[in-house]
Amino acid sequence: MDTKEFIQIRRFILKLGKMLHKYGTPSFRLEAYLDEVARYLGVYASFISTPTSLSVVIWSDRHEEEYSHNARLDPGELDLNSLSLTDELANLLLSGQLTLEEADKRLSAIDAMPSPYGKLITGCSYGLSTGAFGMLMGASWSEILWSGLFGLVVYLWVLWSERSKRVTLMLEPVAAYVVALLACFASRYADPGINIPLIVLSSIIIFVPGLALTMGLAELSSRNMVSGTARIMDAMMQLFKLYFGAYLGVATGFSLFGENTYAPEPSLPYWSTWLAVLLLAFGLVAIFRTRAKHIPWALLSAFIAYSATALSSDYLPQNLGSFVGAFTLGVFANAFTRFANQPATIVAMHGLIVLVPGSKTYIGLNSFVSGQDFVNAEHIGQDVFIIFMSLVAGLIFANVVFPTKKAL
Structure with missing residues (x-):
């Protein structure tokens, strides 16, 4: 050479x-x-x-x-989107259909490519995802509406962070603070009795690092000690920043507008849970920049992960149902790589978002600091630990039983 x-x-x-x-x-x-x-x-x-x-x-x-x-x-x-295009490019190179020089030029073009969905659709996806998560958490219709509206506020901060490095550094706590303050204002002048902590959690759920914690544990299980530890610590710090911003925002809001007395409303029907999974998966399409041809696979992965978890919870403890959901999701994602010759990550991420207990971690932190639960969540710390372990074990078992053909 x-x-x-x-x-x-x-x-x-x-x-x-x-x-x-x-x-x-x-x-x-x-x-x-x-x-x-x-x-x-x-x-x-x-x-x-x-x-x-x-x-x-x-x-x-x-x-x-x-x-x-x-x-x-x-x-x-x-x-x-860029991950998929980059993988396709590498496949063309490895099959001899592209020269190194041509592949290098295409890599530069992919790297400069903007989101295929644009800012308007992405902003609507933030509102849709946050509202859908509120529905998944058992919020009332009015709380779902507030969660979606405040999700749009969060996206405005995301847009600002793309133009300002200072905003980027303080994005999570400031967004949580503003959302919490707005939720207190809404509870005082527009909709008394709403569940403020639940609305705040739903509005900032895009920032809650449940997926990062799961990825960090997966890296540790694969003996990538430095990367796994760093990812977990970064996720924990992000969680602390989010909670501090929300805690400070609620405290400020109560001081300015008066405290809110939560008035529970009747629970939504069971079918709303499945609607929430569908809407959440749709919202994540633009946020994750999923390619159009992969959207059906992504939606199917979310339903497979959630339905496997829900059905197995009838026979296993609920927190162990996550193992079955992760195992089923892993097999499906690995089957996708064989059928579409694309990275398993493309469909696995949508299913993992439905499964990861990032919200439970936030709820547990709230219970530890304030001593109050804003949703019914007993033994939250134990549940979070077991769910995380179940997710990692399920993905590992899936790779053993039905291994993927691609490293990505």
């Missing part, structure tokens, strides 16, 4: 790694995928990925050429 070819290969691998990191790929999947690409391109490589860095060492067969690179990166965010 001559020097020019080696330079071209390592530039492509490095760019591919940084892009996959940017799109929120878990470390153990990123490292395995890059290793496959490197071996196909005829070089040896070693990769170490964490949520905030990527280290790469590449060398030729007889060490005629060797290259090392360490990069400090921002934590990635899920972009399933």
